[in-house]
Amino acid sequence: MVTPIDPTSAAFLLAENRQMPMHVGALQLFRKPEGAGRGYVREFFEEMRDADEIAPLFLKHPYRAARTAGQLVWRPDEQFDIEHHVRHSALPKPGRVRELLELCSRLHSTRLGWERPLWEAHVIEGMRDGRVAMYTKTHHALVDGVSAMRLIQSVLSTDPDKRGMPAPWAYLPERTRAPREREPSETQASLSELSGQALRTALGITAEAAGLPGALIRTLRKSVRNETSSLSLYAPRTILNQSITGSRRFAAQDWPMERIRGVGKATGTTVNDVVVAMCSGALRAYLLEMHALPEESLVAMVPVGLKARESQIASADGGNAVGAIMVQMGTERADPADRLAAIHRSMVDGKEALSSMTPVQILAMSALGQAPAILTPMLRMQGIVRPPYNVIISNVPGPRTTHYWNGAQLVGTYPLSIPINGMALNITCTSYDGDMCFGLTGCRRTVPHLQRLLTHLDDELKALEKAAGI
Structure with a gap:
């Protein structure tokens, strides 16, 4: 068919x-x-x-x-x-x-x-x-x-003695819903689809879409003032924001969630703040090695989940909304505690800005922030215009307990993502069984020695622990 x-x-x-x-x-x-x-x-x-x-x-x-x-x-x-x-x-x-x-x-x-x-x-x-x-x-x-x-x-089990478990691609009658039906979770969704979601929703609900101009004006005001919002106008040019080749380099490692949560608890920040801070310190050290650290702060596009304000839209999401905020990473700051504090302020500011919007407005503003990343490589303008952001950092929640497949214990799970022209590095994390598993996917030529970022991530977590007095 x-x-x-x-x-x-x-x-x-x-x-x-x-x-x-x-x-x-x-x-x-x-x-x-x-x-x-x-x-x-x-x-x-x-x-x-x-x-x-x-x-x-x-x-x-x-x-x-x-x-x-x-x-x-x-x-x-x-x-x-x-x-x-x-x-x-x-x-x-x-x-x-x-x-x-x-x-x-x-x-x-x-x-x-x-x-x-x-x-x-x-x-x-x-x-x-x-x-x-x-x-x-x-x-x-x-x-x-x-x-x-x-x-x-979905095919894993918490029972180490269970057998006869299917492969992920096997047909099971009880799977009544197609896996490809993408649905934003409370904490994460694919940001590359935000524009499609926003378009489909806005076309069907004109009354809600009528509020978009006001949300756009607020977003632009914050962007012009270089404050955190879903649109960035101040991302610096870096070696990460160039044309890419088809060759990839993948690096992966995990760190105990207990250590990351410990930093967050001691500093009054969130797990996501600490993850972004680890990436910030690692990228700062990497770019310093390459003699390519810009004077301005790098900007990360970070997907976030939040409760949107009351809306008249009948939605299966139950009021949950997912959006993107452009986070100031504080890479111009030498002190790891200062970087974490700057990232925390930026994340809080961005979430507050989005929480005043309806789900449709959040999707539309986030899609607007994505547009330059999509149009620039299509128009072959990378290197001519500033990138909308420098790197993507996503955190996908995973299982909190040990899982098995036909008796084989899953001991690590690491995501690989999609670099695009003008955005040569993608950092995606997923939590599993007490660990935060980092997957770094980059263009082999544009991001040389990508594996060094793993050492820098480890060094930065230690530096954050020391700064937090742990």
């Missing part, structure tokens, strides 16, 4: 090129169950591959021809080959995390072909500590990053 592709998904497909593959990914690490034999990884792979029936989401691919009047549609793959999508790989010796991240970097660099369903999964063996890795990637036209992570987590 052929179905039309909605405008938001079509935009991701049409925006893609060799330099900008538009898929999201995830790296998961599993510890083998007790008594696992030498052939365990092969068995793990075969359980993933041999799904009895594949969910419709994973069977369709984009198609456009004269018979569709040039319109992009989803068409079922009549020659679906599960072995093309689920693959078994092995690391070269010595099988360190370094080799694993290098493999994930290469896998994340290649585009997904339109002639097949837009997803892949790679079961990876050969880690010298005995763990099993799985890298998955899915086109953003199918699911956003948050939905992709939740889809993978």
Whole structure:
């Protein structure tokens, strides 16, 4: 059955090129169950591959021809080959995390072909500590990053003895809702879709959209004064904001949530504030090494969730709204405590500005803030105009307890995201089982030695702890 592709998904497909593959990914690490034999990884792979029936989401691919009047549609793959999508790989010796991240970097660099369903999964063996890795990637036209992570987590269990668990792409009758139906959570959503959400909502609710001019004027006033809002006019030019290549570098590491919460508790700040402060200090140190630190503060685009004020809109969101604020990162400040305080003030100011708006206005203002990031690379104007922000920093809540897949314990989960032209670095974090897992995805050429940022993140957390008196 052929179905039309909605405008938001079509935009991701049409925006893609060799330099900008538009898929999201995830790296998961599993510890083998007790008594696992030498052939365990092969068995793990075969359980993933041999799904009895594949969910419709994973069977369709984009198609456009004269018979569709040039319109992009989803068409079922009549020659679906599960072995093309689920693959078994092995690391070269010595099988360190370094080799694993290098493999994930290469896998994340290649585009997904339109002639097949837009997803892949790679079961990876050969880690010298005995763990099993799985890298998955899915086109953003199918699911956003948050939905992709939740889809993978949906087949996990807190019971280490449970067996017979399905692969994420297996069809289950009880899954009545398609995973691709993107829905903003209370704390996170895909910001690249804000413009589509705002447009669809505003077209249907003209009375609510009538309040947009006032919200726009307030947003512009704050932006002109260089105050935090959903629109930035003062982001400096940096080496991160250039044209990119299609080659990717991925770096990942986790830190105990207890340490991050400890800094927040001692300083009266939030976990998200501390995460942004870690990134701020790490980017400051990295750019100093590269002799490329601008005098002005870097600006981060940070998705936030908040309760919007009472609205007359009948919404399934229950009054929750997700938006983007452009946070002053304080990278011009040498003291880590000063940076954290500046970030906290900026985050509070931005949330207060958005909390005075309705959900439609929040979406519209956030989409307005995204427009320069989208239009600049399309018009080939990067380097000519200032970037709307310098880096994206997202924090996606994950499971708080230990999870398993057929007895294999999930010990780490790390997101891979989408750098775009003019925005060569994306930092996405997800919490899992007492840890905050950082995934850094960047252009291999534009952001050289990306892995050094992991050392700088660790150094900055230690510096924040010292400044907080911990």
